[in-house]
């Protein structure tokens with residue numbers, strides 16, 4: 001099998017993006033994430049496999065449909081609703097739903113299929129140094145696939161970037177970095193216990209990996225980002241601690257991202273509880289936080 005045939009699970013490909021690295025970019029969202037941030041607005045990115053979702057607004061059960069009920073051997077479809085506690089995610093019902101109320105997040109794609117899509121957009125990349133960005137979820141959760149994708153892009157002289165939470169095997173991250181022209185790296189909270197509470201994992205590996213990246217790839221430009229989450233890390237102390245941690249390094253920019261509450265409906269469509277998080281990030285407070293630290 002050629003490395004171009006290697007397959008991974010992708011949940012979206014976004015074209016002409018202007019926010020995920022330099023220039024105009026094709027962003028490939030890989031499924032799977034080791035973190036469980038309470039504020040995640042893409043819950044469909046978290047599990048590493050294709051998964052069923054149900055959009056009740058599209059269901060036409062009340063107009064006499066009910067195909068899914070007849071098909072589901074688990075009894076998970078009742079009266080135009082999914083009982084996710086019974087659903088085994090076999091995905092058969094997604095293929096027969098006439099209104100696409102039942103559908104699947106994520107599909108397998110090969111390296112060559114993605115590269116073909118990217119090559120079609122190469123004409124746009126030329127303006128402003130655009131290219132391909134791997135995002136997620138955490139793209140390095142599908143490490144072999146992600147690295148082959150980056151390699152194939154580099155062989156075709158396509159500019160490469162990654163959006164990573166940094167929670168990956170250090171050797172994997174450094175291997176990926178060999179094929180990266182630009183790195184977008186999230187540092188969410190410096191306090192380890194707070195980080196663990198908010199994301200489900202310690203930040204030790206994330207910080208160690210960032211140091212390793214700065215040391216092994218000092219010339220690769222990096223954008224370090226902190227999403228500012230109300231009630232989680234929206235204090236001067238939290239942000240200052242991250243900015244101070246970054247001070248000894250060179251060749252990076254630091255940026256705060258405002259939190260916007262999206263994704264509630266997607267949690268419901270996946271049969272999951274919507275995490276509790278304060279809704280509003282005060283704009284004035286956000287500006288006060290960013291002014292002294294951004295560069």
Ligand code: SF4
Nearest residue numbers: 059060065066068097
């Ligand atoms: S097949 Fe689709 S539209 Fe029909 S009842 Fe089931 S979910 Fe609703």
Ligand code: SF4
Nearest residue numbers: 072087088090091093
């Ligand atoms: S995915 Fe399979 S188990 Fe789940 S509701 Fe559909 S048919 Fe039933």
